[in-house]
Structure formats: C-alpha cells, structure tokens
Amino acid sequence: MKTPIKAVLQRRPGVVLATVAILAGGILAGCGSDGADSDGDVAATLIIKTQGTSYFQRMAEGAEASAKELGVDLTVAAGKVDGDEDTQIQAIENAISRGDQGIIITPNGPSVVDALARAKDAGLYVVALDTVPDPADDVDITYATDNYRAGQLIGEWTAVKLDGDDAVIALLDLFDDKVLTVDYERNQGFLDGMGIDLNDPEVNGDEDPQGTYTGGQGGSYEIVGNQASEGTEDGGRTAAETLLSKNPDINVIYGINEPAAYGGFQALEAAGRSDGLITVAIDGACDGVNYVEEGTLQATAQQFPKIMAEKGVEAVHALATGGEKPQPEEGEEFVNTGTEIVAAEALPGVESVSVEDGLATCF
Known part of the structure; x- marks a missing residue:
C-alpha cells in the first residue's frame, strides 16, 4: 500500500459540491x-x-x-x-x-x-x-476480507515453499501500542497456516518461540520475534534490522502488508542475507504484485x-x-469479500493466481 492519493478527492464533474474541508491533514x-x-x-x-x-x-x-x-x-x-x-x-x-x-x-x-x-x-x-x-x-x-483466512493462505503457501527446511521467522506486525483485529488475525492466521500451534488467537507473540510446523513437508521453526512496522516500508526495514540483530539466519519474513515486507527484504538484502529468503505479505496492491513479479516478494494474499x-x-x-x-453468512460476523494468493510460482496443493491475473485486480 504505497501510492498516495490526492490531498482532496474531487466531486464528479457536474455535481454541486456541498462541503469541502481539510481535517487537520485529512480529506x-x-x-x-x-x-x-x-x-x-x-x-x-x-x-x-x-x-x-x-x-x-x-x-x-x-x-x-x-x-x-x-x-x-x-x-x-x-x-x-x-x-x-x-x-x-x-x-x-x-x-x-x-x-x-x-x-x-x-x-x-x-x-x-x-x-x-x-x-x-x-x-x-x-x-x-x-x-x-x-x-x-x-x-x-x-x-x-477474512483476514485470518488470508493469513492462513499465505502461511500454507509459505510452508509448502519451505519444502521441509527449517523456518527462522521474522514477524513484521502493525502496531505494538494498540490492538487491532486486522493485526492479530493476519499474524495468527499466518502461523496457523504454517501449522504452528497457537495459544491465544487474539494475541500476537505468545506462541512457543521454537517447535515444529506441520504445513507442507513440515519442519522445525524458530520465531525470532514480533516487531511493529506501522505498515510502512521504513517501519518494516527498522523492524527487520532489529530482528536480524537477534538472529542473522532469518529465512522467512511475514509482513502485515507489502510495504512492511518490502522494507524487511531491504534490510536483509543490505545485510547480505537475502539469498533463499521467503518474503510474503497480505494486501495485493499493484506495487506488491510487482514485487512478486520481480522476486522481491514470493507471494501475497490479495484482497478487494x-x-x-x-x-x-x-x-x-x-x-x-x-x-x-x-446479512453475513450464518455463523459469520461480516460479509467476506474474498482473497486469493498471487504468486509467480504455482505450488502443489495451494491454490494461487498468476502475477498477470493479480495485476488485473490490484489497487
């Protein structure tokens, strides 16, 4: 989510404008x-x-x-x-x-x-x-979007992509000073999709820091830590640098969104640690899909x-x-508007769409 919108969204041509104001930098x-x-x-x-x-x-x-x-x-x-x-x-x-x-x-x-x-x-x-x-x-x-399901899908894809290798995971979340459902749903969904046991599904960072994941071929995992990125490229870079100082062997980056994940990739690339790195995110912005095309991100979960x-x-x-x-479907609290994985590489057992298809529906 990078491209800025106009400072003021204009009325459609021919429409009488009732009110235009600036709200302390808002629109x-x-x-x-x-x-x-x-x-x-x-x-x-x-x-x-x-x-x-x-x-x-x-x-x-x-x-x-x-x-x-x-x-x-x-x-x-x-x-x-x-x-x-x-x-x-x-x-x-x-x-x-x-x-x-x-x-x-x-x-x-x-x-x-x-x-x-x-x-x-x-x-x-x-x-x-x-x-x-x-x-x-x-x-x-x-x-x-069913954010938990989006996290699950990108976690499942990541587990298959690991092909049984050990996972050393950096989790680039949104905030650490407030709790938002989108933050913990995406994070916890990702870990669940990888097959990592959760504790409280509404709390980030309370999982066992080491253990085994059961997704894909299965393997060992280590969660290096959770760091807030504020959903920005700079925040993702700083967060990844902090985690990299704790463990230089990170080989999986989960980003709350593509700017955070991209910033995380930049940190590891600058440290010479990007070979074999799996970087995934959630959102499906056009910049993010382009990152998948160029190989900076391996996959992203696109929403609408x-x-x-x-x-x-x-x-x-x-x-x-x-x-x-x-009304939402029975048993649900919201109307789900859908999500799908965009990946350059189609993996067995994981549904995804191509970069070309992702670019046709990105934002």
Missing part, C-alpha cells in the same frame, strides 16, 4: 450522481484510515462510483496516518452534525468504535469496511477494497430507503 469532499444536488435523499460519509495508500484510494473510488450510480451524496474523509483516531472521530461528529443517514468506515482504533456508538444513537446507519470492529455489533454490517466500498454504499442506501439489512 473531506463531497460527491454524488450527475445532476444531483446537496439535498439528495441519502447522504453518507466514507471515512478511510489514511489518504496515503493506493488501497484506500481504490476504496474511495469504489464508494464514489457506487454513490454516483445510486444518487447518494457522499463525503470522503481520512485520518492523517494509519492509526489516527482523532481525525476520524471528528469526521464522525461532522457526519452527525450534517444529518447524514450513514457512515462507512475503516476504523483506526478502539476510540473510533466508541464514537460510532454515538452515531448509531443519533440514528445513522454504520457500515464497517476492511476490519471487523470488536465487538462486531457496534456497527450494522461489516464488509471485509473496491468491492468492500461499493457494498458499503449500497448497504447504507438500502437501509436508508427501507430496504433489507444485508
């Missing part, structure tokens, strides 16, 4: 259907985590396209950085003050989820994207943010106009 802009005015029947706000990634750019594009089709007056806001709760909370308060019918959001943390309760109390429909809030019923519906956002706008429109509330 706020309106969009809607051609010919619609600011007094449309349904108004909603999309609040993304940050304006600085292609992932959320794709999400905003999907929401804007759906809003245009349905005639929804859409406002788009963003945190200054991933993890910025204050700006998102202000955007929630603004949506309540404007009288929006709905909020579609990728929450940056627990305080944001608390603020969503005020929106629901004010009568707004709340749809989460990308990450299931904890608890899930703090929102009306969530559209998301555009579909999430389209479904989110559709859900708010349906709820606000008396339609049926969307």
Whole structure:
C-alpha cells in the first residue's frame, strides 16, 4: 500500500459540491450522481484510515462510483496516518452534525468504535469496511476480507515453499501500542497456516518461540520475534534490522502488508542475507504484485477494497430507503469479500493466481 492519493478527492464533474474541508491533514469532499444536488435523499460519509495508500484510494473510488450510480451524496474523509483516531472521530461528529443517514468506515482504533456508538444513537446507519470492529455489533454490517483466512493462505503457501527446511521467522506486525483485529488475525492466521500451534488467537507473540510446523513437508521453526512496522516500508526495514540483530539466519519474513515486507527484504538484502529468503505479505496492491513479479516478494494474499466500498454504499442506501439489512453468512460476523494468493510460482496443493491475473485486480 504505497501510492498516495490526492490531498482532496474531487466531486464528479457536474455535481454541486456541498462541503469541502481539510481535517487537520485529512480529506473531506463531497460527491454524488450527475445532476444531483446537496439535498439528495441519502447522504453518507466514507471515512478511510489514511489518504496515503493506493488501497484506500481504490476504496474511495469504489464508494464514489457506487454513490454516483445510486444518487447518494457522499463525503470522503481520512485520518492523517494509519492509526489516527482523532481525525476520524471528528469526521464522525461532522457526519452527525450534517444529518447524514450513514457512515462507512475503516476504523483506526478502539476510540473510533466508541464514537460510532454515538452515531448509531443519533440514528445513522454504520457500515464497517476492511476490519471487523470488536465487538462486531457496534456497527450494522461489516464488509471485509477474512483476514485470518488470508493469513492462513499465505502461511500454507509459505510452508509448502519451505519444502521441509527449517523456518527462522521474522514477524513484521502493525502496531505494538494498540490492538487491532486486522493485526492479530493476519499474524495468527499466518502461523496457523504454517501449522504452528497457537495459544491465544487474539494475541500476537505468545506462541512457543521454537517447535515444529506441520504445513507442507513440515519442519522445525524458530520465531525470532514480533516487531511493529506501522505498515510502512521504513517501519518494516527498522523492524527487520532489529530482528536480524537477534538472529542473522532469518529465512522467512511475514509482513502485515507489502510495504512492511518490502522494507524487511531491504534490510536483509543490505545485510547480505537475502539469498533463499521467503518474503510474503497480505494486501495485493499493484506495487506488491510487482514485487512478486520481480522476486522481491514470493507471494501475497490479495484482497478487494473496491468491492468492500461499493457494498458499503449500497448497504447504507438500502437501509436508508427501507430496504433489507444485508446479512453475513450464518455463523459469520461480516460479509467476506474474498482473497486469493498471487504468486509467480504455482505450488502443489495451494491454490494461487498468476502475477498477470493479480495485476488485473490490484489497487
């Protein structure tokens, strides 16, 4: 997730702009259907985590396209950085003050989820994207990747790729000062997919640091440690350097996303330790798929943010106009928008798509 989006997302041509504001470095802009005015029947706000990634750019594009089709007056806001709760909370308060019918959001943390309760109390429909809030019923519906399953898939692929070799693993997580479901679900899913026994599946770093993995041909493993990367290339590089100082024999890097994984690869390459390195990640951004093509990453689990956002706008429109509330499959807390492994090398027993196919659906 590297490509920056515009500082302000512009309204579609021919659309009257109701409000444009800058939220302490975040973004706020309106969009809607051609010919619609600011007094449309349904108004909603999309609040993304940050304006600085292609992932959320794709999400905003999907929401804007759906809003245009349905005639929804859409406002788009963003945190200054991933993890910025204050700006998102202000955007929630603004949506309540404007009288929006709905909020579609990728929450940056627990305080944001608390603020969503005020929106629901004010009568707004709340749809989460990308990450299931904890608890899930703090929102009306969530559209998301099954992050645990995405982690499992990339873990299964990694175990097969190891072909019975010992695994010395560096885990480049998201944060170490807050707990987000996306962080532990991807991490724990990856370890589970490799066939490493978990302790608490909602806690990163409490597994046995050494043991055996049962995925693929099976073998011995050592977890060198968990380090926060903040989902950035620089953060991934620093995290990997820290872990490399603990054990120079790292041969597997798991990254919460592709920038973190790429930064980790750079650290090992600079140390002359990249030969035979298996570097994997989750997201499926175009940069990440290109990293797979060039061999910097060996595989990534691709998700589909555009579909999430389209479904989110559709859900708010349906709820606000008396339609049926969307429901996840029985036993699930969210509607799964899918994931698939993109790899240059097809491995036996692990489903994947080619780099060419990944580039056709990347963001």
